[in-house]
Amino acid sequence: MESLNRVKDPKGRKRSSKRDPEANRQLLIKATLDTIADIGVTDTSVSRICERSGLSRGMIHLHFGGKDNLLTAAAQHFSTEYYAEMDRMTDLGSDASPEDRVMAVIEADLSEALLNPRSTKIWHAFRGIASSHRGIARYSSTQDPKLVETLRRAFTEIAQQNGHDPNLVNDATSGTLALLEGMWVNYLTDMQVFSRRRSAELIRRFLAGLFPGKFIL
Amino acid sequence: MESLNRVKDPKGRKRSSKRDPEANRQLLIKATLDTIADIGVTDTSVSRICERSGLSRGMIHLHFGGKDNLLTAAAQHFSTEYYAEMDRMTDLGSDASPEDRVMAVIEADLSEALLNPRSTKIWHAFRGIASSHRGIARYSSTQDPKLVETLRRAFTEIAQQNGHDPNLVNDATSGTLALLEGMWVNYLTDMQVFSRRRSAELIRRFLAGLFPGKFIL
DNA sequence: GTCTCTAATGGACGATCGTCCATTTAATGT
DNA sequence: ACATTAAATGGACGATCGTCCATTAGAGAC
Numbered sequence: 001m002e003s004l005n006r007v008k009d010p011k012g013r014k015r016s017s018k019r020d021p022e023a024n025r026q027l028l029i030k031a032t033l034d035t036i037a038d039i040g041v042t043d044t045s046v047s048r049i050c051e052r053s054g055l056s057r058g059m060i061h062l063h064f065g066g067k068d069n070l071l072t073a074a075a076q077h078f079s080t081e082y083y084a085e086m087d088r089m090t091d092l093g094s095d096a097s098p099e100d101r102v103m104a105v106i107e108a109d110l111s112e113a114l115l116n117p118r119s120t121k122i123w124h125a126f127r128g129i130a131s132s133h134r135g136i137a138r139y140s141s142t143q144d145p146k147l148v149e150t151l152r153r154a155f156t157e158i159a160q161q162n163g164h165d166p167n168l169v170n171d172a173t174s175g176t177l178a179l180l181e182g183m184w185v186n187y188l189t190d191m192q193v194f195s196r197r198r199s200a201e202l203i204r205r206f207l208a209g210l211f212p213g214k215f216i217l
Numbered sequence: 218m219e220s221l222n223r224v225k226d227p228k229g230r231k232r233s234s235k236r237d238p239e240a241n242r243q244l245l246i247k248a249t250l251d252t253i254a255d256i257g258v259t260d261t262s263v264s265r266i267c268e269r270s271g272l273s274r275g276m277i278h279l280h281f282g283g284k285d286n287l288l289t290a291a292a293q294h295f296s297t298e299y300y301a302e303m304d305r306m307t308d309l310g311s312d313a314s315p316e317d318r319v320m321a322v323i324e325a326d327l328s329e330a331l332l333n334p335r336s337t338k339i340w341h342a343f344r345g346i347a348s349s350h351r352g353i354a355r356y357s358s359t360q361d362p363k364l365v366e367t368l369r370r371a372f373t374e375i376a377q378q379n380g381h382d383p384n385l386v387n388d389a390t391s392g393t394l395a396l397l398e399g400m401w402v403n404y405l406t407d408m409q410v411f412s413r414r415r416s417a418e419l420i421r422r423f424l425a426g427l428f429p430g431k432f433i434l
Numbered sequence: 435g436t437c438t439c440t441a442a443t444g445g446a447c448g449a450t451c452g453t454c455c456a457t458t459t460a461a462t463g464t
Numbered sequence: 465a466c467a468t469t470a471a472a473t474g475g476a477c478g479a480t481c482g483t484c485c486a487t488t489a490g491a492g493a494c
Contacts, residue, residue, distance in 0.1 A: 018441095018489095018490070018491095019440090019441060019442080019489090019490060019491070020441090021440090021441065021442095024441085024442085039349055040346055040348065040349025040350065041259065041345065041346065042258065042259060042346055042349065042350075043349065045480075045481065045482080046481075046482055046483090047480080047481080047482090055442080055443090056442060056443045056444060057443080057444065057445085057482090057483095058442065058443060058444070058445095058483095058484080058485085059441090059442070059443085060482090060483095061482090061483065061484065061485095062441075062442070062443095066482075066483075067481095067482060067483090121348050121349075124341075124344055124345050124347075124348070125345045125346070125348075126345070127341055127344075127345060127402070127405075128258065128341050128342045128343070128344060128345015128346060129257055129258065129259055129342070129345060130341075130405075131257065131338050131341070131342075131405065132256055132257025132259065132260065132338075133257065133259075140406070141406050141407075142399075142402055142403070142406065143406070143407075171418075171419045171422055171423075174399075174403070174419065175396065175399075175419055175420075175422075175423055177399065178395070178396050178398070178399020178400060178402075178403065178419075179392065179395050179396060179399060180399075181395070181398055181399035181402050182359075182391075182392075182394065182395020182396060182397075182398035182399050183395060185344070185359055185395075185398050186359070186360075186391070186395065188344075188347075188348065189357070189358050189359065189360070190358075190360075201388075202388045202391065202392055202395075203392075205388055205392075205427070206388075206392055206423050206426065206427065208426070209423065209425070209426025209427040209428075209429075210422070210423060210426040211426075212426075235459095235460070235461095236459090236460060236461065236470085236471060236472080237471095238470085238471065238472095241471085241472085262450075262451065262452080263451075263452055263453090264450075264451080264452090272472080272473090273472060273473045273474060274452090274453095274473080274474065274475085275453095275454080275455085275472065275473060275474070275475095276471090276472070276473085277452090277453095278452085278453065278454065278455095279471075279472070279473095283452075283453075284451095284452060284453090285452095
């Protein structure tokens with residue numbers, strides 16, 4: 001029987017469960033995001049992060065070289081996780097209609113998994129400081145190329161069937177993303193009143209207007 | 218001839234130009250907003266605000282009782298100014314069509330006067346810390362009752378002419394505001410690429426889909 | 435066991451934070 | 465001219481900030 005204090009890392013080498021640099025790195029990032037969601041970026045200090053992670057003060061300097069880099073890494077991690085979850089939730093069969101694929105993106109973005117108190121607080125906190133923090137600015141964009149391409153391709157298929165003008169696809173794509181942005185803000189501002197279903201239906205309704213005969217309930 | 222260092226306040230009493238509590242109050246608020254736009258909320262300290270305003274450190278405690286209250290007052294001032302300017306720009310004659318009134322709101326919100334680097338940075342900075350700052354949270358709402366009512370009334374008039382279902386007005390109202398939110402984010406994220414005209418046209422297009430025969434170019 | 439190397443610790447450090455108040459300055463009343 | 469009142473100053477204060485490093489602890493090599 002393998003010793004309890006030994007685990008295997010992804011490469012299969014044995015490592016101590018008490019000494020795990022990568023795990024501690026992730027722990028710090030996690031603690032940073034939790035702290036931001038809990039008390040806000042302004043009050044998120046090195047001390048708060050350390051006491052939440054249970055690690056010593058020196059770890060941040062050791063693993064990230066400073067608080068700024070940790071914040072940047074946290075923003076990157078958050079962004080990566082968002083798009084990974086989005087991918088997971090929009091992985092429909094290849095025979096899915098373009099309308100279904102668009103609605104899958106919308107419903108994923110409005111789902112509990114992506115749109116929740118923690119994520120909205122973190123997201124808007126990062127966006128709020130992005131313009132004065134180069135590192136974070138890189139990961140505060142709404143326009144993820146892959147997601148944009150998914151929508152654009154779906155809208156292109158829909159438009160081709162009806163033969164609309166070329167700008168329609170661009171407008172539908174950035175309009176959909178803009179509406180989702182607005183919904184996140186609505187959620188942040190008043191979580192009590194917010195309704196995921198009604199928000200999704202609202203966007204569907206706008207798209208139904210844009211593509212006659214499509215996106216009907 | 219009246220002495221140069223004496224001016225009249227709104228109530229007509231004589232006051233010194235060197236001693237003007239209200240003017241200094243406003244100066245502090247202005248300096249706070251400028252500092253936030255310049256270096257971000259995180260780095261906006263009492264010292265930075267004071268050196269920008271040219272006033273002494275004690276003034277913040279004297280006029281506002283502390284930094285938190287100053288930040289709240291700044292958020293309130295910013296919000297008030299936004300809606301005042303919005304009112305000014307949407308003061309069409311009473312014979313204006315509901316469509317024109319809606320488009321006036323959209324174009325005002327996307328105009329240089331309201332949507333500029335300074336205002337977007339401040340707006341998103343406040344929103345980012347709103348969830349951990351009660352005072353600011355009050356002034357970070359997108360759903361200004363008066364503006365909502367303006368849109369709702371206009372959409373109601375448009376819908377009545379065509380006889381649509383009652384939810385249409387609600388959806389058009391909050392959809393329009395959500396789209397505008399998204400446009401502000403687009404502007405903040407990439408000011409170089411952003412186009413006021415195309416953004417307004419995109420929203421018009423969405424509304425044209427929602428109200429057949431209306432909002433056509 | 436002993437050596438080596440790196441992960442991890444936790445306190446020292448100067449800088450800066452926000453608050454507060456004793457003092458000075460300017461305007462007004464008598 | 466003098467007293468009174470309020471505006472404004474600027475430094476003192478303790479607390480906390482983020483960085484850095486001398487030290488300890490743990491794991492593998494031999």
